[in-house]
Amino acid sequence: MTRERAWETLTRYTQSEALRRHALAVEACMGAYARRFGEEEELYRVVALLHDFDYERHPTLDKHPQDGAPILREEGYPENVIEAVLSHAEHLQLPRDTLLKKTLFACDELSGFVHACGLVRPDGLATLEPRSVRKKLKQPSFAAGVHRDEVYRGAEELGLELDEHIENVVEAMRPIAPELGLRG
Numbered sequence: 001m002t003r004e005r006a007w008e009t010l011t012r013y014t015q016s017e018a019l020r021r022h023a024l025a026v027e028a029c030m031g032a033y034a035r036r037f038g039e040e041e042e043l044y045r046v047v048a049l050l051h052d053f054d055y056e057r058h059p060t061l062d063k064h065p066q067d068g069a070p071i072l073r074e075e076g077y078p079e080n081v082i083e084a085v086l087s088h089a090e091h092l093q094l095p096r097d098t099l100l101k102k103t104l105f106a107c108d109e110l111s112g113f114v115h116a117c118g119l120v121r122p123d124g125l126a127t128l129e130p131r132s133v134r135k136k137l138k139q140p141s142f143a144a145g146v147h148r149d150e151v152y153r154g155a156e157e158l159g160l161e162l163d164e165h166i167e168n169v170v171e172a173m174r175p176i177a178p179e180l181g182l183r184g
């Protein structure tokens, strides 16, 4: 099971550039956290790349991500990967009882929000600081699709201060800014 294989699966099911970029952003964050935690980096990256792999095919909550699970099983992914993928969905109410699951949940919404912050800045993520991310989180009209409660809860469940988590996520995404369509 490799990151390359997961990327291949993702891109076979997902044509949308925005969804591919979302997967890459979450992957960068998960990779950084795996290194920080001394966890298996490849596993974290695979789960990140696959967590929304079926979203294009199943864009509604009655199907995503649960109907993607049998496809992943057929593709030969192990149960721990599938279980982690399923756990990111709030509506399934599965326990986030591992560091892997907590990390995915914590990086999913926040990386999307940080991405949105980077898109409106002339230098992308280069000088983005937690303070300005926090300020934007309090503006409901900015990136309105991002669930604020999930951003706050994600950091909490991971046991991190929000500022530290923001810092980590921004730092992880900076090196791949061009792939994410960001300046700087």
Ligand SMILES: [Fe+2]
Residues within 6 Å of the ligand: 051, 052, 055, 064, 065, 088
């Ligand atoms: Fe999802």
Ligand SMILES: [Fe+2]
Residues within 6 Å of the ligand: 022, 051, 052, 108
């Ligand atoms: Fe996602």
